[in-house]
Amino acid sequence: MILTSATVGYLGAQSALYALALVSGVKAWQILRTWDFNKSTKEQYANEKNAYLVSTVIIFLLFFKALLAIFLIYLIDSLTPFIRAAMCGVGVLNATILGWELIFLKMALIALFGLWLKSDLKDKEALDYPLIKFKFRFFLIILFLMSIELLFDYIMIFSLETQKVVSCCSVTFSAQNELAGFISLERSFVGVVFFITALFYLLLGVASFFYKKAQPFFGVFAIFYLIVGLFFVVYTVSPYVYELPTHTCPFCIIQKEFFYIGYLFYLFLFMSGFYGIKRGFSKLFLKENGKKDIILSLIFGLIFIALSLLYTFGYYIKNGVWL
Numbered sequence: 001m002i003l004t005s006a007t008v009g010y011l012g013a014q015s016a017l018y019a020l021a022l023v024s025g026v027k028a029w030q031i032l033r034t035w036d037f038n039k040s041t042k043e044q045y046a047n048e049k050n051a052y053l054v055s056t057v058i059i060f061l062l063f064f065k066a067l068l069a070i071f072l073i074y075l076i077d078s079l080t081p082f083i084r085a086a087m088c089g090v091g092v093l094n095a096t097i098l099g100w101e102l103i104f105l106k107m108a109l110i111a112l113f114g115l116w117l118k119s120d121l122k123d124k125e126a127l128d129y130p131l132i133k134f135k136f137r138f139f140l141i142i143l144f145l146m147s148i149e150l151l152f153d154y155i156m157i158f159s160l161e162t163q164k165v166v167s168c169c170s171v172t173f174s175a176q177n178e179l180a181g182f183i184s185l186e187r188s189f190v191g192v193v194f195f196i197t198a199l200f201y202l203l204l205g206v207a208s209f210f211y212k213k214a215q216p217f218f219g220v221f222a223i224f225y226l227i228v229g230l231f232f233v234v235y236t237v238s239p240y241v242y243e244l245p246t247h248t249c250p251f252c253i254i255q256k257e258f259f260y261i262g263y264l265f266y267l268f269l270f271m272s273g274f275y276g277i278k279r280g281f282s283k284l285f286l287k288e289n290g291k292k293d294i295i296l297s298l299i300f301g302l303i304f305i306a307l308s309l310l311y312t313f314g315y316y317i318k319n320g321v322w323l
């Protein structure tokens with residue numbers, strides 16, 4: 001266990017936001033039980049006012065959850081000196097319980113909050129709140145995941161072992177590793193898999209632009225594209241950023257020494273995948289047709305690929321060899 005001003009502040013902020021979310025969840029449940037737009041009663045009038053208030057609070061939660069997710073990355077990195085043999089945030093996560101699971105859960109929560117915001121905006125476009133029950137049921141699912149997240153937060157901080165000897169990032173993410181025991185994570189193989197995935201994602205995006213029935217498939221495939229993209233950044237792109245073939249790390253790439261370029265890689269990849277997921281979500285659950293999300297997804301995806309090629313081809317042009 002490591003208690004610093006940063007860890008205490010982080011847990012305090014997470015607990016406060018969860019308490020606020022819990023109160024909002026109780027209100028949302030009460031609204032779901034008594035909502036009837038066709039009634040002109042004091043109770044229904046109170047429901048409409050409370051619905052607006054709860055929606056505003058949830059938007060507030062989305063903003064601060066995103067900030068805290070970024071702060072968590074800084075927090076993990078700041079704990080590196082306390083862990084024996086740790087050279088970056090990977091060592092810290094390896095010295096704790098549920099650290100990696102917490103990172104992925106936070107990514108999922110931010111995406112879910114973004115989808116909730118879309119349903120809220122769609123609901124407010126109509127005068128009769130047609131999606132009020134859907135969006136509050138959706139929020140109750142998010143609240144359940146927030147409960148797990150808060151539990152993971154406390155477990156991660158309190159399970160940190162300062163005397164534990166941990167593996168460095170290049171060992172944890174070695175190209176010799178295999179996914180599920182048989183899928184190669186060798187640099188060139190991951191790169192080929194990603195570009196095949198990205199090409200299919202592009203074609204599916206173009207198809208979704210012209211054929212609305214393809215949009216749900218585009219949204220589902222965006223999840224796979226996002227996962228493959230993360231492997232691509234770690235195993236294929238990061239060594240070119242470090243200019244060192246044995247250095248594969250998802251944390252070092254966001255360091256000052258590399259001009260924080262990792263934040264751009266993760267941002268463009270996440271936004272590309274998120275807008276694809278959002279299009280599928282809107283088509284499936286909100287019955288909304290649109291093309292803006294598809295365009296944004298493909299634009300962010302192309303920027304991500306261009307940034308990746310800048311480092312990989314840039315290294316080849318400068319040195320005349322591939323890593």
